[in-house]
Amino acid sequence: MSVEIVELSEEEGDILLLGFPGNGLVGAISSDYMIRQANMKRAAKVDSRNFPPVVKLMDGMAIEPINIYYTKGIYVMIDEVALPPQSIAELITFTLDWFSKKKGKLVLLIEGLAVENRLEKEKPSVYKVYNNDKAKELASSIEADPLPSGYISGHIAHFLKEANYRGIPAIAVLVECFPSYPDPGAAAAVINAIKPLIKIEIDTQPLINESNAIRLKMRELMRQVQAAQRPAGYIG
Amino acid sequence: MRYYLPEHEEVVEPLADLRVMVDQIKLSMDIPGVEKKNLELKVSEKTVIVRASAVIGKRNVHYYRRIDLPVEIDPDSVKARLTAGVLEITARIKPRGFREVTVE
Numbered sequence: 081m082s083v084e085i086v087e088l089s090e091e092e093g094d095i096l097l098l099g100f101p102g103n104g105l106v107g108a109i110s111s112d113y114m115i116r117q118a119n120m121k122r123a124a125k126v127d128s129r130n131f132p133p134v135v136k137l138m139d140g141m142a143i144e145p146i147n148i149y150y151t152k153g154i155y156v157m158i159d160e161v162a163l164p165p166q167s168i169a170e171l172i173t174f175t176l177d178w179f180s181k182k183k184g185k186l187v188l189l190i191e192g193l194a195v196e197n198r199l200e201k202e203k204p205s206v207y208k209v210y211n212n213d214k215a216k217e218l219a220s221s222i223e224a225d226p227l228p229s230g231y232i233s234g235h236i237a238h239f240l241k242e243a244n245y246r247g248i249p250a251i252a253v254l255v256e257c258f259p260s261y262p263d264p265g266a267a268a269a270v271i272n273a274i275k276p277l278i279k280i281e282i283d284t285q286p287l288i289n290e291s292n293a294i295r296l297k298m299r300e301l302m303r304q305v306q307a308a309q310r311p312a313g314y315i316g
Numbered sequence: 317m318r319y320y321l322p323e324h325e326e327v328v329e330p331l332a333d334l335r336v337m338v339d340q341i342k343l344s345m346d347i348p349g350v351e352k353k354n355l356e357l358k359v360s361e362k363t364v365i366v367r368a369s370a371v372i373g374k375r376n377v378h379y380y381r382r383i384d385l386p387v388e389i390d391p392d393s394v395k396a397r398l399t400a401g402v403l404e405i406t407a408r409i410k411p412r413g414f415r416e417v418t419v420e
Contacts, residue, residue, distance in 0.1 A: 199399050199400065199402055199404070258346075258402075259333065260331060260332075260333040260344070260346075261331055261333075261346040261402070262346075291348070292348035292349040292370070292372045292401065293348075293372050293373055295346060295348040295401070296328065296348055296349075296372055296377065299328070299330070299331050299346065302331055303331065
């Protein structure tokens, strides 16, 4: 199985941010919002013959549902299709290969951490996990606590290990979210946490304001994600 | 299931999450934008029906979901709470009574 990344521009980024539709769709919602707010440009398209037959429509044009956008030294990968765990692992592996060849400096993964008492938390907690000392140093500007001892499974663990094999500093930023519903509030919290690191000014208030519309729009993707994969988890 | 309604009108099936525990069920439903006054909840021993409506942007959204429960509940024990567009329902599972039968 191979994943193809076709570059559409000659921009070079130091930081790559990955957002997959996992728990609470936090990765997908936050990536989509940052791309829109920062007016990022499409820098690469990503596809594989083994991915589900889904295309995204843009003004009548069918494009790949997985794309990489760029602005000011930052790449953001957005995945708008529910992939099975094996495909996510392959996508991470090939993307890290691509980023490694470009001599990227840091890769971030945004993911939701499903908690039962999310409704009781107006401001969900954000946590960080890093794969080496350089990543730990870079993560100091992220407004999040290190995740306490425990185990991480699934694509988050795969991401941290694969980045380590390639010597790329990697940080997983995890935010508490609804176990079964799209969570724009959690996406806003994680964007605010990483803002000091990525140094892009993004106002998250509109994301909160359009929260109901996003929850409504994303429910079908949430259903597909629940059917396609067992979201990655943390056992503390 | 999608129904066809006039422009700006939409019926959607909300996401739901059902957990069956030893002595109770916990059911939650994502109904963004809904206020208590626009929510109708009906329960029987085996079924939960939710009807609700909300205005989101320029769209009138009607939610409808019927859930057939895998266990029987006591309808009098049902408690429901709506917080930020998430409906949470808890109910006691009806204890299964055994009756001794005399064999003739």
